[in-house]
Amino acid sequence: MYHERTYAQIRRRRLRLLATALVGALLALGCFWGSQTLQESAREQGAASLRDSIVEAAKQCCAVEGSYPSSLSHLEDRYGLSINHADYVITYEWFADNVAPSVVVVPR
DSSP: OOOOOOHHHHHHHHHHHHHHHHHHHHHHHHHHHHHHHHHHHHHHHHHHHHHHHHHHHHHHHHHHHSSOOSSHHHHHHHSOOOOOTTTEEEEEEOOOTTSOOEEEEEEO
16 A cells, blocks of 8 residues: 655655764764874874884994994994884984984874
């Protein structure tokens, strides 16, 4: 048997569809925002870890050779330090043989 829909039923159905689409869009937006936040946090943690690795390698160099390295490439060549230069900008400032270098690592 054919049952004709009333205007109120049509309106309720449209509102349910609109609410469902809105909730879906909000969930998608929330997932996107959450993934961006996690990715940024991971990049910052990677930068902090890289800075710690550089400082530790410089300390090891000072203990072995008696002076801090004058360049970052010295640590990469002789102490096995591996740096992803495409993802991080590194500022390595060396002042003197007996002064620990200043290291700043910033994610790109």
